[in-house]
Amino acid sequence: MPFLTHKTAKENIDIYFEDYGSGKPVILIHGWPLSHRAWEQQVWAIVEAGFRCITYDRRGFGDSTAPWNGYDYSSLASDLHQIITQLELEECTIVGFSMGGGEVVRYLTDYGADKISKAALISSIIPLVPQKDDNPNGVPQKDLEDIMDALETDRVGFLKNFHKNFYNYDDHKDTISESQLHYDWSIASFASPRATIEAAKSWAETDFREELNNVTVPTLIVHGNADNIVPIKTSAEQAAKGISNNTYEIIDNGPHGLNLTHSKQLNKILIDFLKR
Template structure:
C-alpha cells in the first residue's frame, strides 16, 4: 500500500496519504467525495486505465487508509496534500477529477499553485462555488439545515451516515441501480473514517466560498451534475460554476442523484473518457 508524506500547513506533523496508482500514460487524479474514500471510484478507475491513462486515486487525510491528524482539514491543507502528491510522484500534464467536496480541492489547488502541471479539470456533483444559502446565494442549503448535519455528526454520526447514504443515491428512486449491499459498503467506509475528520471537512465544504476563485480555473473543464441531486443542489453549484469558468463543457444528467458515479456510471464514464481523450 503506497503512501506519500505531506507536511501539515501549520507544520504540526507529517501526514501519510494513501494512494492507488494504476495504468500508464497521462495521469488522471481522482479526488473522492465526503464521507467516502478512494474506493468510491472503482468503476471509473477501471474505465480510465482501460482507456490508456494512468489513474491515481488517493484517500483524503482522515479518510480511508490515510493518516488522521487532529487538525488542519481546511481546503488550504487539503490542496497542499494534493500538491505534495503531484510533486512527489513527479506528475505532469495531469487531469484533476474532483467529486463533490473534491471539486473544492481542484479549485483551491489551481488558485494556490496554478496550472503548470495541470492540463484539464473535471468537476462531478461538485459543491463549488458555495453550499450555504445567503442573500447572494438564495438557492443554497439553509444554515439551519447545515447546523442539523453538524449536530448529527457530533451526536449520532453512525446513524446519520446510514440515512445520508440513501439520500446520496436517491435510493427510493434508484433501487434497481444501487443494492442494499452497496449502501452497507459505503456505510462501512464512511463510519470507519475519523470522526474528527468527518466533522471538520464537513465544516470546510459547508462554509468555504469559492465564487472569487472560479476565475482561477483556466484549463479546459468538464462539469457534470445530476438534476435530481438532493445533496448538492444543482442551482447553487454547477449551474453557477458553468457561468464563470472560462473554458468548460457543462453536462446535466437527467434524473441523476449525487452519487451518479454508481447510478449513471456508464453515462458518466463515457463523458469522462471522451473528455480525457479530446
C-alpha cells in the same frame, strides 16, 4: 500498501494512494465522507481507455493519517500538491467529486496550472453550498446546522441514512443495492470522527465564487438534475457561468452519487473529455 508522506511544519501525514495504468495522469479526488473506494466504477474505465489513474484517501479518511487539525481547503490542496510533486506528474487532469471539487479549485488558486492540463467537477459543491441573500438556491443554514449536530451526537446513525439520499435510493434500487449502502456506511463510519466534522465545516462554509477565475484550464462540469445533496442551481449552474473554458453536462434524473447510478454515462462523458 502505497503511501507517500507529506512532511509539514507540525507533523508528517501519510497519504494512501493507488496508481494504475500508464499515459497521461488522471487524479480522482473522492467526496465526503468516503474514500478512494468510491471511484471503483471509474478507475477501470479510465485505465482501459489508456490513462494513468491515481486515487487517494483524503487525510482523515480511508487509510490516510488523521491529524487533529488541517481540514481547511488549502491544507487539503497541499496534500494533492504533494502527490503531484512526489510522483513527478505532468499534464494532469484533476477530477473532484462533491467536496473534492473544492480541492480542484483551491489547488489551482494556491499552486497554479503548470502541472495541470484539464480539470473536472463531478457532482461538485463548487462554488458555494449555504443559502445566502446572494445565493438563494443554496442549502438553508438550519439544515447545515442539523447535519453538524447529528455528526456530533450520532455520527454513525446519521451516516446510515445519508447514502439513501446520496443515491436517491428509492428511485435507483435497480442499480444501487442494499449491500452498496452498507459498504458506503462502513467506509464512512471508519473515517476519523474529527475529520468527518471538520471536513464538513469546510465544504459547508467555504465560498469559492471569487476563485472560479483561477480555473483557467479546460474544465468538465457534470451534475445530476435530481441531486438532493448539492442542488444543481447553487453548484454546477454557477460554476458553468464562472469558469470560462468549460463543458457542462447535465445527467437527467442523476442523483448526487451518479458515479454509480449512471456510471456508464458518466464514464463516457469523462473519457471523451480526457481524449479531447
